[in-house]
Amino acid sequence: MITVKQVGYQAGSKTILNDISFTANQGEVLAVIGANGAGKSTLLKLLCREIHPTEGRIMFNKRDLVNYMLKELAGMRSVLTQQHTVSLSFMVKELVMMGRYPHFDNQPSAHDVSIVEQAMQITGITHLMVRGYDTLSGGEQQRVQLARVLAQILDVPGAWLFLDEPTNGLDMLHQQQLLQQARQMADKGFGVICILHDINQAAAYADKILVLKNGTQLAYGTPAEVVSPELIREAFGVQVKLLQDEHYKYPVIITTGAIANTN
Amino acid sequence: MPANRYKYIFMSLLALLVVVMATSVCLGAVHISLPQLWSMFTYQIGISKQALFTEQQWLVFINLRLPRVILGAIIGAALAISGSAIQGLFRNPLAEPGLIGISSGATLFAALTIVFGGKLLDRMGSNYGYYVLSAAAFTGALLTALSVYRLAMHRGTAKVTALLLTGIAINALAFAFTGLLTYLSTDEQLRNLTFWSLGSLGGANWVSVTCVLPFVIIPLVGLPLMGKAFNALSLGEVQAGHMGFQVGRIKYAVIIMATMAVGASVAVAGIISFVGLVIPHMLRLAFGADNRLIVPASALLGAAVLTLADLVSRTVVSPAELPIGIVTALAGTPVFIYMINSQLKKQPI
Numbered sequence: 063m064i065t066v067k068q069v070g071y072q073a074g075s076k077t078i079l080n081d082i083s084f085t086a087n088q089g090e091v092l093a094v095i096g097a098n099g100a101g102k103s104t105l106l107k108l109l110c111r112e113i114h115p116t117e118g119r120i121m122f123n124k125r126d127l128v129n130y131m132l133k134e135l136a137g138m139r140s141v142l143t144q145q146h147t148v149s150l151s152f153m154v155k156e157l158v159m160m161g162r163y164p165h166f167d168n169q170p171s172a173h174d175v176s177i178v179e180q181a182m183q184i185t186g187i188t189h190l191m192v193r194g195y196d197t198l199s200g201g202e203q204q205r206v207q208l209a210r211v212l213a214q215i216l217d218v219p220g221a222w223l224f225l226d227e228p229t230n231g232l233d234m235l236h237q238q239q240l241l242q243q244a245r246q247m248a249d250k251g252f253g254v255i256c257i258l259h260d261i262n263q264a265a266a267y268a269d270k271i272l273v274l275k276n277g278t279q280l281a282y283g284t285p286a287e288v289v290s291p292e293l294i295r296e297a298f299g300v301q302v303k304l305l306q307d308e309h310y311k312y313p314v315i316i317t318t319g320a321i322a323n324t325n
Numbered sequence: 326m327p328a329n330r331y332k333y334i335f336m337s338l339l340a341l342l343v344v345v346m347a348t349s350v351c352l353g354a355v356h357i358s359l360p361q362l363w364s365m366f367t368y369q370i371g372i373s374k375q376a377l378f379t380e381q382q383w384l385v386f387i388n389l390r391l392p393r394v395i396l397g398a399i400i401g402a403a404l405a406i407s408g409s410a411i412q413g414l415f416r417n418p419l420a421e422p423g424l425i426g427i428s429s430g431a432t433l434f435a436a437l438t439i440v441f442g443g444k445l446l447d448r449m450g451s452n453y454g455y456y457v458l459s460a461a462a463f464t465g466a467l468l469t470a471l472s473v474y475r476l477a478m479h480r481g482t483a484k485v486t487a488l489l490l491t492g493i494a495i496n497a498l499a500f501a502f503t504g505l506l507t508y509l510s511t512d513e514q515l516r517n518l519t520f521w522s523l524g525s526l527g528g529a530n531w532v533s534v535t536c537v538l539p540f541v542i543i544p545l546v547g548l549p550l551m552g553k554a555f556n557a558l559s560l561g562e563v564q565a566g567h568m569g570f571q572v573g574r575i576k577y578a579v580i581i582m583a584t585m586a587v588g589a590s591v592a593v594a595g596i597i598s599f600v601g602l603v604i605p606h607m608l609r610l611a612f613g614a615d616n617r618l619i620v621p622a623s624a625l626l627g628a629a630v631l632t633l634a635d636l637v638s639r640t641v642v643s644p645a646e647l648p649i650g651i652v653t654a655l656a657g658t659p660v661f662i663y664m665i666n667s668q669l670k671k672q673p674i
Contacts, residue, residue: 102332110566110567112563112566132566132569132570132571133569134569135567135569136567136568136569139571140567140568141567143561143563143564143565143567145561145563145564147561148559149416149417149418149559150556150559150609150614150616151613151614152556152559152613152614152615153613156556156613156614156615157560160556160557160560160568161568163553163556163557163568163570164569168617169328196512214568313469315482
């Protein structure tokens with residue numbers, strides 16, 4: 063369980079996040095949505111302990127995040143960032159094996175190798191395993207990175223997966239596949255926290271949605287509680303319409319094109 | 326599977342190093358044949374009672390050739406392993422120890438010592454003077470590397486681009502001061518400076534070997550242990566942090582170890598260019614990017630290549646000697662240009 067208690071973050075005199083509180087559980091997907099500059103990435107950096115909160119506390123399994131060793135954290139959560147440039151030309155399987163680095167000293171064990179194979183299977187990149195990473199397309203690179211991130215925690219029950227806009231640069235099919243993979247990870251008992259842009263995707267795959275606006279917490283709850291035309295207008299400044307369809311158990315929105323005057 | 330492959334590569338490189346060292350020890354003004362070399366070995370450890378070599382050959386071997394070949398191997402290993410480590414740390418395959426000021430700092434301090442410490446050196450005698458020069462060069466290397474590091478620090482982290490840019494600036498400054506010193510120096514000092522800045526193993530003896538060895542052993546043992554960290558760093562510093570690597574400490578340790586190795590090498594042999602840059606590249610082109618292989622393999626290939634370069638430098642214009650820096654630059658430049666070319670073809674910018 064991750065508990066975020068009244069967390070704030072200031073860079074110099076600028077407040078980037080203020081009074082954020084929520085709880086994320088294993089077995090659930092938590093989607094973080096919000097307009098550009100709302101503080102989503104800063105929140106993820108705080109959760110990764112790249113930066114420390116200037117106010118409030120973040121608890122991992124009831125222990126303050128600052129009290130963990132970097133190595134312990136690497137064994138219990140893995141992070142898919144947005145940047146995927148790799149300065150050397152590794153083979154795909156070598157790169158996915160890097161996900162196992164926190165788990166072995168010199169030589170990967172047979173177990174590490176099999177985890178890497180599983181991760182490549184889950185993300186559908188097994189056929190790329192002997193290709194050079196720098197010869198892959200952007201979408202393929204994204205999936206290789208996801209495989210690496212999965213390999214890091216696949217054998218750790220109750221571990222966490224943090225994804226920063228993971229669907230960026232993927233085509234429709236691979237976006238759906240990636241979100242399904244995230245969903246399946248949650249169903250297996252992992253915790254998933256995922257920054258998303260597409261509200262419909264968030265509503266379809268997440269158990270909880272956290273909405274940020276200008277560094278404050280606008281809403282936190284289930285998709286049904288959170289996704290409403292009023293809230294979307296307030297968070298994004300966009301006029302939307304809610305579609306009701308008996309076949310969908312989650313809300314679906316479409317933009318109506320009009321830009322609301324919120325400010 | 327890769328573990329076995331790596332073992333073969335290490336064994337082959339080691340074999341290459343042994344062959345090159347044996348060849349180098351045998352060739353020169355006083356020729357030693359391979360059977361004689363073997364006889365020296367067996368005679369000295371007492372297996373054989375019969376000496377198939379002359380007294381002169383033995384003296385040349387033990388007092389001149391062997392320390393020189395060993396020094397060459399040590400320095401080649403030190404330069405190449407530091408190069409591979411710095412390239413790994415800076416996520417830039419074109420980086421080398423010189424970029425963060427190690428070489429220029431060493432040169433500046435050596436020049437200061439040669440120009441202003443002349444009288445002091447004379448009074449201390451050649452042997453002590455030698456130590457003073459080495460110590461000065463090492464101090465200079467350490468001071469510039471650390472000041473570049475400190476200047477590039479911002480909010481507790483040193484950004485790699487900031488490090489490289491600061492390194493370039495400090496390099497320019499150090500070269501300017503060194504240039505200034507050449508104006509102030511006498512003809513003899515100038516010759517010393519020139520000779521030193523082109524590099525030479527001519528001063529090799531057992532003293533210089535034992536002088537350098539302690540500084541080189543630590544990086545030779547320490548840096549190969551960081552292969553995994555270098556691989557993780559190639560994904561990015563943030564990403565390496567997510568994987569549990571303490572990037573700040575790793576940076577500090579690598580810079581200190583690279584400075585130890587390069588500073589000590591520069592101190593006894595002057596500036597030997599291109600080894601640190603080119604050797605890791607040749608290995609990457611041949612065997613892939615895995616730093617767990619490249620870093621230790623660089624030490625072996627660097628040792629072999631520098632031993633060979635020294636053999637060339639002392640035999641090609643014999644009885645005179647060519648500065649080894651000239652040999653490595655002459656051979657290294659075409660390789661470097663080829664590397665830049667293939668890099669550009671891959672990602673044209």
